[in-house]
Amino acid sequence: MGLVSATAAGRRARDRLAAAWPGETRVYDTTGDGAGGGAGPGSVRDAVARAFAECDRLVCFLATGATVRLVAPLLGDKASDPGVVCVDEAQRYAVALLGGHAGGANELAHAVAEALPGCRPVVTTATDAVGVPGLDTLGMPVEGAVAAVSRAILDGGPVRLVRHVASPLPAMPPNVTEATDNGTERDEDGHVLLVSDRAVVPDDRTAVLRPPVLSVGVGASRGAPADEVTDLVERSLADAGLSPRCVAELATVEAKAEEPGIVEAARRLGVPVRTYPADALAAVPVPHPSDAPLAAVGTPSVAEAAALLACGEEAELVVPKRKSEPGGPGARAAMATCAVARRRPRGRLALVGLGPGARDLLTPRAREELRRASVVVGLDQYVDQVRDLLRPGTRVLESGLGAEEERARTAVAEARAGRAVALIGSGDAGVYAMASPALAEASADIDVVGVPGVTAALAAAALLGAPLGHDHVSISLSDLHTPWEVIERRVRSAAEADLVVTFYNPRSRGRDWQLPKALSLLAEHRAPHTPVGVVRNASRPGERVTVTTLGELDPDVVDMMTVVTVGNTATRVVAGRMVTPRGYRWQEGS
Ligand code: SAH
Secondary structure (H helix, E strand, C coil): EEEEECCCCHHHHHHHHHHHCCCHHHHHHHHCCCCCCCCCCCHHHHHHHHHHHHCCEEECCHHCCCHHHHHHHCCCCCCCCCCCEEEEECCCEEEEEEECCCCCCCHHHHHHHHHHHCCCEEEECCHHHHHCCHHHCCCEEEEEEEEHCCCCCCCHEEEEEEEEECCCCCCCCCCECCCCCCCCCCCCCCCEEEEEEEECCCCCCEEEEEEEECCEEEECCCCHHHHHHHHHHHHHHHHCCCCCHHEEEEEEEEEHHHHHHHHHHHHHCCCEEEEHHHHHHHHHCCCCCCHHHHHHCCCCHHHHHHHHHHHHHEEEEEEEEECCCCCCCCCCCCCCCEEEEECCCCCEEEEEECCCHHHCCCCHHHHHHHHHHHHHEEHHHHHHHHHHHHHCCCCCEEEECCCCHHHCCCCCCCCCCCCEEEECCEEECCCCCCCHHHHHHHCEEEEEECCCCCHHHHHHHHEECCCCCCCEEEEEECCCCCCCHHHHHHHHHHHHHEEEEEEEEEEEEECCCCHHHHHHHHHHHCCCCCCEEEEEECCCCCCEEEECCCCCHHHHCCCCEEEEEEECCCHHHHHHEEECCCCHHHHHHH
């Protein structure tokens, strides 16, 4: 590997790499003091040219622009050109400039970034730029050949994904294929990403994700030594072939929360102690109840019951209660018990509001959830809104209008199967959208995460001025899910209560009389000059904002892409903007 630098800072970074990879690098000296220096021997140009001809990979401590100019005349073809990585003067970025895949520059950029503190790899080849999830960012421990497998995923090499545990993972790129059997054999040049709670020892091409699915229940007599507790826990896991890195917690009865042997064992395992009241433990059916703990702490089982309780519904007892084997001279009684349970892996259902349309009104959290998902469910037009943000390999289940119930069912079923699902909707996913039908179907065995979005009402209000400055309601005029009598009663109530009203779904082809009717109900309590804002396609192409009055609104300008916000009796138009005062005192005083 050739190293070329032109400045003092570059030379320092160069020496660092040379020291990090002894025997693998070759330094091309330059005498010039900048990238622009001449063309003779000792010039940067000359050093780059020699390194380019002699090395299979090249790191240039130069600006990308300078490097591009220097290597351009040297370019041959993709198969034979070396991979070139540029590192900036401040060593913030290692940019894979040339030969990302074939030349190994992507891989090299990662390696350089690892070797230089604070440096980040910049990889722009198509499949990688969209981002492959970092194995160490998935919220669980990972061990084994993490760097090698990450690089294989990144560089498009064959990677087998083997799941012993159905933990929800983000989408993986297409070169990561899910194994249908449970075997971890890999192809000759392939890698394996294993998701497992088994105590397997990974080889140099296997990385193991350790989902926190195990709970160890422990009971201990007063003064039980930490060694005895720790030893019991470790042996119980080892005998069952389970990895200690998948243990989420030690669980016990409240009365033992401060028991030093338990506290210390948890510290050594690096997990918290979780405690439960004796009566909660007593209510858990267990295979091995006994009288001793009943007398001492008030429950016939501590270890088994606590492990099962910590793991929640559908927990599986994988190691039934066993007792410690006290070491040392003399045959004293066992002082600790332990049992291990496994939780059913919980799928993840994220209810993600995408906002009204504009990309910068999509929250960073929504973006994160979209990238965390392996399955995205939604209406086709909303999927289109964010398709470029999804990780390659994300399974997209889109459907047309009207298939709401089915869509909600699909999303829940996918999450129950252990996957990471994002159910998306415009605005907020809980407002006239999919969150409620989905949760009406959902059982307690999945994790649900709501990500709020900017609603159409809020986006429209921001365009109109400040129409929602006091109490307000939204009313949907669609009688698809709600009988018209109910809608009418609500509009009347809003009119009487002098609430600002935002009408959603105001008008469609074949549903054209509802809006005029609703406006006439409001007009019974509001003057014809009451300000009305009509906003079509808020924050989307074709956005149109109109401020008119209750007396003058032309319903023909309203369609299904529109919301209509009707002011209350205090709403005014100030400098062309709708303003609803925060309180009625303001109105009285003005
Ligand atoms: N969940 C969405 C509402 C979906 S109901 C939200 O929180 O905003 C669909 C209705 O919302 C449309 O008929 C229209 O009345 C309104 N709407 C959605 N997006 C809009 C936008 N960008 N501009 C104006 N109205 C919009």
